[in-house]
Amino acid sequence: MALTQEKISFLKDKAALIRASIIESLIEAKSGHTAGPLDMSDIFTYMYFHALKHDPKKSLWPYRDRLVLSNGHIAPVLYATLAHAGYFPISTLAHLRKFGSPLQGHPHREWLKCLETSSGPLGSGLSQTVGMAIADRIDNGRSSGKQFYCLMSDGELDAGNSWEGAMLAGKEKLQNLTAIIDRNNIQIDGFTEDIMPLNPLAEKWRSWNWHVQEIDGHNFEDIDRAIGEAHAVFDRPSVIIAYTIPSKGIPAFERKFEWHGKPPMTDDEIRVAREALGIR
Amino acid sequence: MHINPKIFDKDVEQAPIRKGFGDGLLKAAEIDGRIVGLCADLTDSTHMNTFKQKFPERFVEMGVAEQNLVSVASGMAAMGKIPFVSSYAVFSPGRNWEQIRTTVCYNNVPVKIAGSHAGVSVGPDGGSHQALEDIAITRVLPRMAVISPCDAIEARKATIAAAKTDSPTYIRLAREKTPIITVDASPFEIGKAYTLFRADHSGQKVKADEGHRSVAIIATGSLVYRAMLAGKKLIHEGYEVEVINLHTIKPIDEKAIVAAARKYKAIVTVEEHQIIGGMGSAVAEVLARNYPVPIEFVGVQDMFGQSGTPDELIVHYGMDEKSIYNAARRVMLRR
Numbered sequence: 001m002a003l004t005q006e007k008i009s010f011l012k013d014k015a016a017l018i019r020a021s022i023i024e025s026l027i028e029a030k031s032g033h034t035a036g037p038l039d040m041s042d043i044f045t046y047m048y049f050h051a052l053k054h055d056p057k058k059s060l061w062p063y064r065d066r067l068v069l070s071n072g073h074i075a076p077v078l079y080a081t082l083a084h085a086g087y088f089p090i091s092t093l094a095h096l097r098k099f100g101s102p103l104q105g106h107p108h109r110e111w112l113k114c115l116e117t118s119s120g121p122l123g124s125g126l127s128q129t130v131g132m133a134i135a136d137r138i139d140n141g142r143s144s145g146k147q148f149y150c151l152m153s154d155g156e157l158d159a160g161n162s163w164e165g166a167m168l169a170g171k172e173k174l175q176n177l178t179a180i181i182d183r184n185n186i187q188i189d190g191f192t193e194d195i196m197p198l199n200p201l202a203e204k205w206r207s208w209n210w211h212v213q214e215i216d217g218h219n220f221e222d223i224d225r226a227i228g229e230a231h232a233v234f235d236r237p238s239v240i241i242a243y244t245i246p247s248k249g250i251p252a253f254e255r256k257f258e259w260h261g262k263p264p265m266t267d268d269e270i271r272v273a274r275e276a277l278g279i280r
Numbered sequence: 281m282h283i284n285p286k287i288f289d290k291d292v293e294q295a296p297i298r299k300g301f302g303d304g305l306l307k308a309a310e311i312d313g314r315i316v317g318l319c320a321d322l323t324d325s326t327h328m329n330t331f332k333q334k335f336p337e338r339f340v341e342m343g344v345a346e347q348n349l350v351s352v353a354s355g356m357a358a359m360g361k362i363p364f365v366s367s368y369a370v371f372s373p374g375r376n377w378e379q380i381r382t383t384v385c386y387n388n389v390p391v392k393i394a395g396s397h398a399g400v401s402v403g404p405d406g407g408s409h410q411a412l413e414d415i416a417i418t419r420v421l422p423r424m425a426v427i428s429p430c431d432a433i434e435a436r437k438a439t440i441a442a443a444k445t446d447s448p449t450y451i452r453l454a455r456e457k458t459p460i461i462t463v464d465a466s467p468f469e470i471g472k473a474y475t476l477f478r479a480d481h482s483g484q485k486v487k488a489d490e491g492h493r494s495v496a497i498i499a500t501g502s503l504v505y506r507a508m509l510a511g512k513k514l515i516h517e518g519y520e521v522e523v524i525n526l527h528t529i530k531p532i533d534e535k536a537i538v539a540a541a542r543k544y545k546a547i548v549t550v551e552e553h554q555i556i557g558g559m560g561s562a563v564a565e566v567l568a569r570n571y572p573v574p575i576e577f578v579g580v581q582d583m584f585g586q587s588g589t590p591d592e593l594i595v596h597y598g599m600d601e602k603s604i605y606n607a608a609r610r611v612m613l614r615r
Binding site: 119131172 | 316337338340343345348351352353354356357359361363378379382386387388
């Protein structure tokens with residue numbers, strides 16, 4: 001599907017609404033992660049409003065594409081996007097992290113039935129997506145119409161399980177698999193290159209026989225081109241390293257790893273966040 | 281009772297319990313096309329090779345990557361497959377316990393984990409490769425079923441039965457050949473313990489002061505045979521004895537355990553596993569809640585194994601028939 005200028009401005013508007021919903025749900029929850037959900041808002045918006053073959057009214061439609069969120073702690077962006085896409089009422093977002101809520105602190109497929117899996121502990125989402133892609137190939141061969149996406153963080157690449165999954169996907173030449181890495185360069189304790197250097201990151205993936213692209217994770221044309229190219233590659237899995245700005249959309253919080261794992265709490269922080277996102 | 285009529289013969293047929301897993305997987309896979317097999321570089325050793333040969337398109341070689349082994353299996357299960365994963369128990373469910381917890385049990389998908397080379401009877405490979413904690417770390421997980429078959433025939437039946445449930449399941453397997461205890465007609469149902477034999481003292485009158493001359497021996501897995509030998513000796517000496525095969529540790533057969541405690545008033549548990557957290561602990565949990573009686577725990581006493589022959593190790597760590605017999609005598613004196 002072509003990405004027209006009209007569609008781009010639609011996606012930008014959607015992403016702005018999703019960012020506002022993320023912040024409101026975090027303020028309500030009084031705990032949770034801010035930086036990652038905000039920096040992945042554009043990619044989630046693109047996926048759910050342009051790329052994915054899915055039906056929010058029939059979430060278990062068997063022919064749907066599969067999107068696995070590996071770094072479950074950015075659940076607020078997943079939930080906000082699903083709500084805006086029509087999977088459940090936007091008002092449910094106010095129950096993020098609350099007792100009995102379908103919106104568990106980290107996503108759980110039994111609490112929220114439209115999810116593909118449960119995640120939180122880092123490093124195993126890619127492997128699960130690899131398993132899904134292999135299972136589909138067993139049943140439907142290489143020409144199956146389904147795409148398998150794993151959205152993951154850079155920090156979780158510290159975990160060996162991630163690389164075990166990457167090796168297997170390369171070996172199996174899973175052309176129906178696309179991993180998208182949120183390259184925001186932060187993790188809880190600091191900047192990724194200080195905590196545990198990942199660079200040269202693209203070369204690592206290339207060496208496991210992946211098709212590698214590096215993009216601006218906030219540019220819809222970039223995202224669109226990369227997904228299109230990933231679909232066109234037929235002899236190997238694809239990884240898109242999406243460079244993002246942590247806490248994108250709230251300049252006062254941007255690029256600060258301190259915002260990895262906390263919500264706006266003080267009156268001042270809440271005011272700054274709401275003003276930046278145009279929430280009245 | 282359906283047991284091998286030659287069980288106490290010197291030349292009783294023997295086979296490795298893990299072979300029964302291979303036979304069962306092949307059988308289950310012939311019946312159900314959803315079954316897939318994944319192995320972490322131990323395909324021959326875990327007897328998944330027969331499945332691999334017959335169904336190459338349904339087999340995935342994972343390499344030495346046990347965390348990937350179960351998390352890939354979880355993804356396949358999410359697509360409607362019934363994955364069996366195999367490795368040594370030390371690595372799976374050992375090394376990959378968190379992935380089993382989160383991607384299989386918390387996620388509630390029907391992944392079946394076969395852990396071979398459980399117990400000290402692994403022998404010369406030494407303590408690093410002798411899984412003695414696997415029952416504890418699997419039975420603690422919500423939704424997980426834990427099965428520890430006593431021989432190759434039962435392992436075959438357990439594998440076929442596990443393929444038919446929606447539960448995450450752990451099947452514990454042993455490396456060495458052990459006697460064939462059961463027969464094809466022996467009952468097998470997940471969660472249902474059964475009596476292998478009991479003393480028939482129906483003609484005799486037990487005197488009131490001899491009330492302490494009774495014991496139930498509850499055994500699981502590779503040591504069931506030795507428990508039977510000990511039970512036979514006790515019966516020969518006039519004790520009232522029942523030997524129970526507790527092949528399923530979870531869901532545990534509370535009814536059978538409580539009934540045995542009521543009838544015999546003393547229990548010995550026998551397992552090739554740490555006594556902390558294992559099958560004996562599971563039995564004690566049931567009895568503490570329902571009908572407390574003295575229990576002796578035959579198993580590894582909070583230590584690691586070492587190299588040696590299986591027989592040397594079983595004797596050294598106090599799990600041979602003599603140790604079981606002595607535990608039975610001790611527990612009867614505690615009443």
